[in-house]
Amino acid sequence: MKAIRKSFSGVEVLKGIDFDLCAGEVHVLAGENGAGKSTLMKILAGVYRDHDGEIFLKGRRVRFSSPHEARANGIAIIYQELSLVEPMSVAENLLLARQRVGSVWFDRNASRKAADLLLKEMHLNIDPDRPVEEFPISVRQLVEIARALSLNADILIMDEPTSTLNAQEVDRLFAAIRAVTGRGCGVIYISHKLEEIDRIADRITVLRDGGTVGTSWASDLTRDELIRKMVGRQITDHFPYTRTERGREVLAVNHLTVAGSGSGDRPDVHEVSFSVFEGEIVGLAGVQGSGTSEILHALFGDARGRVHGTITLPGRRTARRTPRSMISQGMVLQTNDRKVNGLVMGMSITGNITLASLARYSPGGWLSHSRERRASAGQAQRLRIRAASLSDSVEYLSGGNQQKVVFAKWLETDPRILLLDDPTRGIDVGAKQEIYELLMQLKGKGCGILLVSSELPELLALSDRILVMRKGEVVREFARGEAIQDEILRAALLDAAGAHA
Amino acid sequence: MKYCAQPFLMRRVPMPDRTSLIPRLRTMILSPTARGIVSLLLVFLLGLLFNADGAFFSWDTHRDMLRQVSVYGILACGMTVVIISGGIDLAVGSILGLAAVLFSLFSIHWGWSVIPAIAVTIAAAAFCGAISGGLIARFRIQPFIATLAMMVFARGLAKLVSGGQKISTAVQLPDGSYQYVDVPQIFNTIGSRLLDDNIAVVTLVLMFCVLLSWIFLDRLRWGRYTYAVGGNEDSSWLAGVPVSAVKLLAYALSGLFCGVAGICQAAQELQGDPEAGSTYELSAIAIVVIGGISLRGGRGSIWMTALGILTIGYLEKVLSINAVGEESRLMLTGIIIIAAVLFQKRMR
Numbered sequence: 110m111k112a113i114r115k116s117f118s119g120v121e122v123l124k125g126i127d128f129d130l131c132a133g134e135v136h137v138l139a140g141e142n143g144a145g146k147s148t149l150m151k152i153l154a155g156v157y158r159d160h161d162g163e164i165f166l167k168g169r170r171v172r173f174s175s176p177h178e179a180r181a182n183g184i185a186i187i188y189q190e191l192s193l194v195e196p197m198s199v200a201e202n203l204l205l206a207r208q209r210v211g212s213v214w215f216d217r218n219a220s221r222k223a224a225d226l227l228l229k230e231m232h233l234n235i236d237p238d239r240p241v242e243e244f245p246i247s248v249r250q251l252v253e254i255a256r257a258l259s260l261n262a263d264i265l266i267m268d269e270p271t272s273t274l275n276a277q278e279v280d281r282l283f284a285a286i287r288a289v290t291g292r293g294c295g296v297i298y299i300s301h302k303l304e305e306i307d308r309i310a311d312r313i314t315v316l317r318d319g320g321t322v323g324t325s326w327a328s329d330l331t332r333d334e335l336i337r338k339m340v341g342r343q344i345t346d347h348f349p350y351t352r353t354e355r356g357r358e359v360l361a362v363n364h365l366t367v368a369g370s371g372s373g374d375r376p377d378v379h380e381v382s383f384s385v386f387e388g389e390i391v392g393l394a395g396v397q398g399s400g401t402s403e404i405l406h407a408l409f410g411d412a413r414g415r416v417h418g419t420i421t422l423p424g425r426r427t428a429r430r431t432p433r434s435m436i437s438q439g440m441v442l443q444t445n446d447r448k449v450n451g452l453v454m455g456m457s458i459t460g461n462i463t464l465a466s467l468a469r470y471s472p473g474g475w476l477s478h479s480r481e482r483r484a485s486a487g488q489a490q491r492l493r494i495r496a497a498s499l500s501d502s503v504e505y506l507s508g509g510n511q512q513k514v515v516f517a518k519w520l521e522t523d524p525r526i527l528l529l530d531d532p533t534r535g536i537d538v539g540a541k542q543e544i545y546e547l548l549m550q551l552k553g554k555g556c557g558i559l560l561v562s563s564e565l566p567e568l569l570a571l572s573d574r575i576l577v578m579r580k581g582e583v584v585r586e587f588a589r590g591e592a593i594q595d596e597i598l599r600a601a602l603l604d605a606a607g608a609h610a
Numbered sequence: 611m612k613y614c615a616q617p618f619l620m621r622r623v624p625m626p627d628r629t630s631l632i633p634r635l636r637t638m639i640l641s642p643t644a645r646g647i648v649s650l651l652l653v654f655l656l657g658l659l660f661n662a663d664g665a666f667f668s669w670d671t672h673r674d675m676l677r678q679v680s681v682y683g684i685l686a687c688g689m690t691v692v693i694i695s696g697g698i699d700l701a702v703g704s705i706l707g708l709a710a711v712l713f714s715l716f717s718i719h720w721g722w723s724v725i726p727a728i729a730v731t732i733a734a735a736a737f738c739g740a741i742s743g744g745l746i747a748r749f750r751i752q753p754f755i756a757t758l759a760m761m762v763f764a765r766g767l768a769k770l771v772s773g774g775q776k777i778s779t780a781v782q783l784p785d786g787s788y789q790y791v792d793v794p795q796i797f798n799t800i801g802s803r804l805l806d807d808n809i810a811v812v813t814l815v816l817m818f819c820v821l822l823s824w825i826f827l828d829r830l831r832w833g834r835y836t837y838a839v840g841g842n843e844d845s846s847w848l849a850g851v852p853v854s855a856v857k858l859l860a861y862a863l864s865g866l867f868c869g870v871a872g873i874c875q876a877a878q879e880l881q882g883d884p885e886a887g888s889t890y891e892l893s894a895i896a897i898v899v900i901g902g903i904s905l906r907g908g909r910g911s912i913w914m915t916a917l918g919i920l921t922i923g924y925l926e927k928v929l930s931i932n933a934v935g936e937e938s939r940l941m942l943t944g945i946i947i948i949a950a951v952l953f954q955k956r957m958r
Binding site: 409411432433436437442444449450451452453454455456460464465467468471474475476518 | 828829830831832833834835837838840841842844845846847848849850851852908909
């Protein structure tokens with residue numbers, strides 16, 4: 110792949126990347142979240158078509174117009190999200206991708222035999238006739254991998270395939286990878302788990318902020334060097350930070366445990382205790398699945414699993430914790446996906462901004478459109494939301510402006526405690542800067558902020574304290590200044606997969 | 611360096627060009643309401659072409675059209691609220707039948723006075739809707755299934771209450787003979803026309819229902835909540851919107867409109883037929899859809915439904931003045947609904 114560039118609505122996420130893969134090798138793509146790993150792979154797999162740069166496959170210049178075409182050319186990809194048809198049996202799922210178009214009948218016996226063979230290769234001892242949805246998520250992941258392996262692809266792309274697997278299953282997966290590379294298949298392996306990279310990589314390419322930091326042989330690269338390459342940039346004074354006098358306690362959490370979303374899994378959050386004070390930003394660091402988001406949702410009364418432990422806010426206590434009751438107590442939660450559970454896309458900018466505080470603009474239940482407009486205009490000015498008209502649908506705004514609308518919605522409720530889950534995800538640098546400044550303002554006014562971010566430099570620069578989480582538990586706490594990126598990364602990432610091996 | 615601060619004034623902000631006329635016209639033409647207008651114009655054009663020797667140009671035709679479409683239109687008002695909340699209500703026809711039976715029973719057989727008869731009928735219908743809504747909100751049953759069950763249940767209840775008979779002015783005495791009673795005045799009033807026979811009372815009722823729906827959807831907090839829940843339930847829940855109550859209210863409102871429609875139906879037929887309103891739910895959905903409202907929820911307005919009411923009304927009228935037989939009429943209606951919706955899709 111040569112000089113690959115790709116932009117999403119004006120934000121350049123890949124800035125000219127060169128990448129190559131040899132037959133029979135495992136080439137690891139490493140980098141922080143948002144570095145562009147997944148985007149690059151989706152271009153290779155034909156998911157994104159509008160990119161610059163060229164792709165050569167076995168010396169031939171190619172340009173795929175669909176995932177189907179990429180697959181026909183021997184490129185198979187396993188996504189982070191599972192793509193199995195859940196009510197169908199394991200055997201049917203395994204062979205779905207290989208069905209000949211035009212063959213009407215599904216040959217049950219032949220497909221069973223083929224499925225048995227595939228499962229044996231993965232050392233999976235399960236009944237291929239049972240529907241996929243009956244199996245735990247880790248088994249499903251392995252079935253998905255088995256399906257991709259079965260395609261006899263020349264290039265196999267795996268995007269963080271081990272996030273749901275235990276140590277034993279990771280071993281099986283690695284054995285299977287070795288088997289396909291032995292057959293001459295090249296594997297691109299995306300991961301940010303250092304241990305796995307050590308074990309499986311032949312070559313490593315590190316991406317950072319949409320560019321390549323460099324490619325090197327795995328044997329030439331020490332773990333410390335790899336970490337340095339991944340994090341790269343130094344923290345600079347471009348992050349605004351002001352020290353604020355810490356006030357009263359606004360949130361106390363004691364022995365918080367949130368049961369896992371699946372049955373029999375380990376809890377999402379286990380025995381976590383901490384508090385947040387006025388005028389303080391507490392950072393929660395951890396890789397995906399470490400329980401950071403789950404804590405925020407549990408505090409806000411939106412946990413998927415059962416919640417144990419005590420959560421204390423100043424003022425009255427509520428018997429039942431729901432988002433509605435928490436908002437009335439001055440707490441807000443900004444989720445990490447504004448499209449899924451942040452905004453209401455069909456509604457206007459004004460409608461979104463006033464949604465959480467609508468009672469103010471509707472005395473006796475009657476909406477006052479003029480009061481609403483005034484309030485949203487005020488917020489739009491304060492947060493510099495750039496829109497042609499505030500009565501336009503929010504879906505036409507850029508990511509950064511959409512994120513500001515979410516902020517505006519929460520600021521309208523006059524919050525005391527803000528739970529922010531990756532508030533700068535997927536937005537451009539300028540909007541990020543403005544949001545950082547806003548956080549400092551809020552802190553200055555005595556709000557307590559609990560911040561989760563997938564960007565470590567951001568977390569380090571903004572937080573007064575950082576709690577590092579791993580597998581649902583707080584493993585370390587750093588005060589501002591003593592937290593060094595490498596150390597946090599190590600605390601968060603090391604042993605992430607192999608601890609109970 | 612990634613985080614370089616830029617002065618705000620120097621940053622170029624892409625702003626849509628507000629002054630030029632063409633893009634503004636474009637947005638106007640492509641707006642959802644415009645799509646509803648297009649279907650109406652198409653059907654109206656059909657009427658001009660096939661005017662049945664000028665019958666289409668007579669005021670009587672338009673007046674009758676409004677009267678005939680009124681009951682469907684009242685149901686469509688409730689359907690609009692439910693569809694905007696992200697659901698669907700299949701029970702409206704059956705609840706209409708139940709309401710027609712109850713109202714006739716109260717006022718003809720039991721001789722209740724007007725206000726309690728109307729109030730109890732509407733309350734019962736709204737209660738039926740609230741039960742559907744409760745099942746959907748509390749037990750998370752899919753709207754299609756919950757209201758399908760209510761559709762069957764309410765029809766059964768209507769038959770039970772009426773004893774399977776039409777409730778009319780022929781009252782069966784204990785000895786088995788029939789005695790005819792006078793039609794209560796309210797039946798005649800609702801079935802009559804005002805202003806020199808120019809506007810039917812049921813049409814006024816329809817207009818009132820459209821107005822009520824507009825107030826609810828556009829002017830009340832709970833109306834805004836309805837849009838929010840239909841647009842994105844998760845976001846709404848996290849923004850503190852009482853999602854369950856909003857859903858329950860939407861179906862209760864739909865039931866309330868069914869009650870009103872049932873009273874109108876009974877008054878026009880001078881009887882309470884337990885079979886009244888069969889397949890009306892499909893007409894109500896057709897009206898909302900042809901008005902340009904998406905079944906995905908969260909979008910649309912009562913004005914689009916109003917356009918849909920006129921479209922379906924004119925469609926029926928054009929086919930009937932041209933003496934198109936029932937069989938072809940049904941088939942043509944189906945084809946024209948699809949044609950209109952496909953056309954609206956093209957405009958997107």
